[in-house]
Amino acid sequence: AQKITQTQPGMFVQEKEAVTLDCTYDTSDPSYGLFWYKQPSSGEMIFLIYQGSYDQQNATEGRYSLNFQKARKSANLVISASQLGDSAMYFCAMRESTGNQFYFGTGTSLTVIP
């Protein structure tokens, strides 16, 4: 089974609108971390936001927020007020406390339309 599933290969959003990028994960480890990264066309991987499995509140970082639904094993990224510079690939990732493996999803390509 895939550890991280991103079901949206491509998404489009109008500038200034909000967009949600989906991510579901699979783990039996009670302690894990969930991460979102952005990869623009230039290639670098930019850390956006982190959510710990024991965190009670959803993480927020500026225009980024993480909709964490533990029972459903989902960790969707919400980008508010989209900007043209948000056009990029977005990767969801998970690290379990056991095994030290770090798993990435296949990514979602986001295009912001002016």
Place this chain on the structure above:
Amino acid sequence: DSGVTQTPKHLITATGQRVTLRCSPRSGDLSVYWYQQSLDQGLQFLIQYYNGEERAKGNILERFSAQQFPDLHSELNLSSLELGDSALYFCASSYQDGATDTQYFGPGTRLTVL
């Protein structure tokens, strides 16, 4: 700028050759991770070192090896190169080694095997 540096930025070599990729982690970070990103395999975790010791292994081929030196920089050695080894190789670093530690990525080394 994440603070993680990687050299070289680009590398072009021939099949059968051996190359070394170098990574310097962010100041104060003890863990270094190596990843391979290719079009067909996506982003794959290769190996992790923590304070000089190997901590976790992912999908790393036997032709590949890595080490972390006392000054905490790391090198990834790729030998007997094949066309399929052409990819973007990322190094990332984190302060500690836990599931909740955020990894910060370097700009990557783009390897082309001809």
